[in-house]
Amino acid sequence: MEPRNQTDVSEFLLLGLTKDPELQSILFCLFLLMYLVTILGNLLVILAVSSDSHLHTPMFFFLSNLSFTDICLSTAMIPKMLVNIQTQNQSISYTGCITQVCFVLVFLCFENFLLAVMAYDRYVAICHPLRYTVIMNPCLCGLLILLPLYVSILDALLHSLMVLQLSFCTDLEIPHFFCELAQVIKLACSDSFINTFLANFMASTLSGISLFGIIFSYAKILSSLLGMPSTVRNYKAFSTCGSHLLVVSLFYGTGLGVYISSAVTDSSRKTSVASVMYTVVPQLMNPFIYSLRNRDMKEALRKIIR
Template sequence: MQPTNQTAIARFFLVGLTDDPEFQPLIFLLFMSIYLITILGNLLIILAVSSDTHLHTPMYFFLSNLSLIDICTSTTTIPKVLVNIQAQDHSISFAGCLAQVCFILIFGGLESCLLTAMAYDRYIAICHPLRYTAIMHPHLCVLIVIMSLLIITMNALLHSLMLLRLSFCTDLKIPHFFCELVQVMNMACSDTSINSILVYVATSVFAGIPLSGIILSYAQIVSSILRIPTMKGRYKAFSTCGSHLSVVSLFYGTAFGLYMSSNMADSATKNVVASMMYVVVPQMLNPFIYSLRNREIKEALRHLLFGKPSALTVSAFGFQE
């Protein structure tokens, strides 16, 4: 294969999905359904939180931002899949591929940061309830989101710009349905050692540190809950963490599954399934996890959809009364 500079590249080809015409309508319907459910579900969460003053707390502020990020993540990948299937053309321009890499890194990193902030919020609410309003000030919550966005965006731009220095081979078939950073690097014919080092460093910082923070927060939470004398009190405290724990498990579980699949399996089909479980499925399921497991969200959605007044009173600490 002859290397070529990125300026001469017209397009990459996303070949992660089947070329069999018989399956194209089914795949199109599947992705269209997932996308519509994702948009509708996350939009309902955002509207429910914004319309119900009882949910104007730090936890639900972070949740509404998480829903917005889930919408953005799905919009980065799925519409291009639908367009390619409809046009029967699996190509994507170099600029479009670079944009997908950048936005996936931004939204994935932001989701990790928000999940960590939500874990910290639960830690303060359960372990230091009397200081909750003083610590989790609205200005601090907004600052966390803004600083996370700035740092993650700089990281994503660095990785994207580092791709510009690479020379690519003539065979530019990416075995995924979207442009994933490592897969694009694998298309290069030039040395990618610096890019690989940056990937490992960024993964350690933007995945390892948030995950460590979540684990540490829940270690303190469990320790505090076990000191509560009554079972009712323990259940009441732990119930405020159930939805968040489910989302964290889904996000990090699918992320680890993706990279283990990429490292251990050569099957393109397995890689595609792993990628879907990371950038498509969690974004669709997150609204259901919160609406099914969280009484406040269910009441807010009922009020939003049917106009019934909420029967809940939510304290400043996020506990149900």
């Protein structure tokens, strides 16, 4: 294949999840519905937290940031897919593709850190309840949001700038419904070893740090609960952690499933279908998980609906 410099590349082709016209119509309706539910559900969570003074606590502050991140992550991917299906045009501009790579990385990485921050918040609330308001002060809460966001932006910019250094061949088809970093790197004709190594290293490191924080926090929580004599307090503690554990399991479980499926199968199409599970489904389910399992959130939502 004839290599082409990045300045000569005008567009990529997003092949999507299927080539069947009938299935594309079904996918359009399905993803449109999922996107609208995701936006509406997360907006309701943000509105409930901002309008109810009882929810002006660190836990719900982090939850509203998680909802905002879910909205941004879904918006970075799904609308372009819907437009391509509707117009029967698979193209995405070179600039648009790199921009999409950058934004998807920012919000995926930020959500990864947010889950660890929320686990730390639960650890402080359960293990140090009397000092909770002192430890989780507004300054620390702001720092726990701004620092992960700063790291996420740096990580995304690093990968995006590395992609800009690559040269691409004439075959610019991405077997995916959005510009995923790994798929874009595979299209390069120039040496992409550093890009691949950096992508795997940063993903493993950042995910590992967050997972370690989550596991450490819940190990401390479990140790503290075992020392509590009251079964009522144990139940309340588990109920406050249950929603977060479900979200963590959904986010990391689906991500791990995609990684295993990509390692087991050589089919890029199957991998792209599996990736829906960690790029779309968790963002759709998060509002329902938190609203259905939290009494304060349900009450706030009832007030808004009324």
